[in-house]
Amino acid sequence: LTGMSASIARATTMFTAIAISILVNRKSGTINALFISAFLLLLIHPLYLFDIGFQLSYLAVFSIVYFNPIFDKLWRPKNKIIRYLFKIFTVSISAQIGILPLSLYYFHQFPALFFISGLVVLPVLGILLLLGFFVILLAYFDILPNVIATLYSFLIEQLNQFILFISKQEDFIFKQLYFSFLMLISTYVIIIVFYRLIKLYSYKRLALFLISILSFQLVLFYEKYFRESKKEFIVFNHSKNTIIGIRNGKNFVINHSPDTLLKNTFLNEYLIGTGVSINKTKKKIKNYYTFNKHKILVIDSLSIYKMDALKPDILVLRNSPKINLERVIKIVKPQSVVVDASNYTSYTKYYKQKSAEMNTKFYNTKQNGAFILKR
Helix, strand or coil, rough: CCCCCHHHHHHHHHHHHHHHHHHCCCCCCHHHHHHHHHHHHHHHHHHHCCCHHHHHHHHHHHHHHHHHHHHHHHCCCCCHHHHHHHHHHHHHHHHHHHHHHHHHHHHEEEEEEHHHHHHHHHHHHHHHHHHHHHHHHHHCCCCCCCHHHHHHHHHHHHHHHHHHHHCCHHHHEEECCCCHHHHHHHHHHHHHHHHHHHHCCCHHHHHHHHHHHHHHHHHHHHHHHHHHHHHHEECCCCCCCCCEEEEEECCCEEEECCCCCCHHHHHHHHHHHHHEECCCEECCCCCCEEEEEEEEEEEECCCCCCCCHCCCCCEEECCCCCCCHHHHHHHHHHEEEEEEECCCHHHHHHHHHHHHHCCCCEHHHHCCCCCCEEE
């Protein structure tokens, strides 16, 4: 139903902790149950800590538990329908407070229709959970009526169709939002300090809140300066093609072959993660580049080179050039040999072998990812 094993594990262990506490006549708050379930899951499977579903699931529940009671006190409408809608709204907002920073950090996008989806999903999900319990129970004793089974399947199908419909509303999804790790940490500091402030107001907590806001602004200034001053030369790992990117601050120029079918989706992960903007002027791959005192020679299967005159620091081999690499290394004495994904596997093995024999650093983008020079 949820599609995330970490979320299911969290819900199951949390429910078990509460059920056991009821059986032994002990009061167990939701927070205690959350901590117990998290401890047990991490004890059994420590790598859950790095699971995105695990992180989002616990942050959402923690945020609802802490913030929703505060929002409930803001307004208590007398009308039952309005009260119900307001309850769903506060639950959705509470969950978003906890997961929004992490969602921006991982996915770099924000869904604006989260309240509308919650308005439908939350009540229907409650019905499905209750009905699902009876379906399992009746199916176990082999007395499940076809009408109930059909109704249950229909509800699940309609819920999935609704979620699919919401996910396709691209106009209501804010995409390509840059959000760094420093911004993530500073945002959660603001949330924690803000919660403490509204729980118990004091001048000291107000000062801490203002300091956290100021710290976030300083992070924004630092990120802006860092992005605008950074320079990179990148040989990307792109199957059967050579793509070279040159970053100068927030600008990014792509160098690629004329016959390469370059899609923006290929570079989106890099561009969004670094906060740079792509230069629409795409250039052909040159045979020679200079970057931060590095001389870079790009060798392909077509060009003719004067090796002794160039003396490059880095050799980039593309499109499986038929060269005597041992002789080339002896002549130019490069610091590194870089092989991208446009080369045949057999040629790559040959280049690696000869580089090792000549004690020259070898870099394969298929194994190590993009080759990046920084300044």
